[in-house]
Amino acid sequence: MCSFSKICYTTEQEQKQDSLPILFSAGQWLTDAITLAMGKKYNLFFRGTISYGEYIFNTSPDNVTVIGPAVTDAYICHDLADWIGVIQTPNCQKEYISLLKSIAKKNNHSLIAEIDYYHFLFVPYHVPLHEKNEFNTSSMEFFSVSWPQMSIRIEPEESIAQILLDLCLSENPKYKSKYCNTFVFQKWYRDSGKYIPPHE
Numbered sequence: 001m002c003s004f005s006k007i008c009y010t011t012e013q014e015q016k017q018d019s020l021p022i023l024f025s026a027g028q029w030l031t032d033a034i035t036l037a038m039g040k041k042y043n044l045f046f047r048g049t050i051s052y053g054e055y056i057f058n059t060s061p062d063n064v065t066v067i068g069p070a071v072t073d074a075y076i077c078h079d080l081a082d083w084i085g086v087i088q089t090p091n092c093q094k095e096y097i098s099l100l101k102s103i104a105k106k107n108n109h110s111l112i113a114e115i116d117y118y119h120f121l122f123v124p125y126h127v128p129l130h131e132k133n134e135f136n137t138s139s140m141e142f143f144s145v146s147w148p149q150m151s152i153r154i155e156p157e158e159s160i161a162q163i164l165l166d167l168c169l170s171e172n173p174k175y176k177s178k179y180c181n182t183f184v185f186q187k188w189y190r191d192s193g194k195y196i197p198p199h200e
Helices: 019-038 069-078 090-107 111-117 148-154 160-170 173-191
Strands: 046-050 056-060 063-067 085-088 122-128 139-145
Touching (some): 019 085, 019 090, 046 069
Parallel strands (some): 046 085
Antiparallel strands (some): 085 139
């Protein structure tokens, strides 16, 4: 089980207009990275968070330091999810919703229509949480990276669903729930009609 570094960027007003393309690019990159890593060639399983907010970045010949509210936000949410995947933190979700609202207003659409339109990058999903978490719930809705969009597309050449199912049935009990919960997410994504088939 591997962990992505947290992805965060500043919320300064002059950068706000560029936030959506950056967020979309991050979603696409993570979709590709998660799916390709899970395949038979690498067999790597990533989980992580996308945060939004202020941070301080400093480099020196001996060290790289990244600190600030965005990093703390990402760290707290990173340890909540009991699965393989990447979620937006609540702060990131607020910004994402705000950006989608501005698109909806411009296009004369509803917010729900915009969320649904961009579900191939981020999809609202009740993510399973570890038994002990600060919210005292078994799951919580987060905007999650839609990596099944790609994984379903490349099957059956690289049957990630089968890889996950095999691990779910045979893996160490300590990690079993992560694989099983991830298998359920991919199945939900396929069965709920979220998957967009490629154009012929």
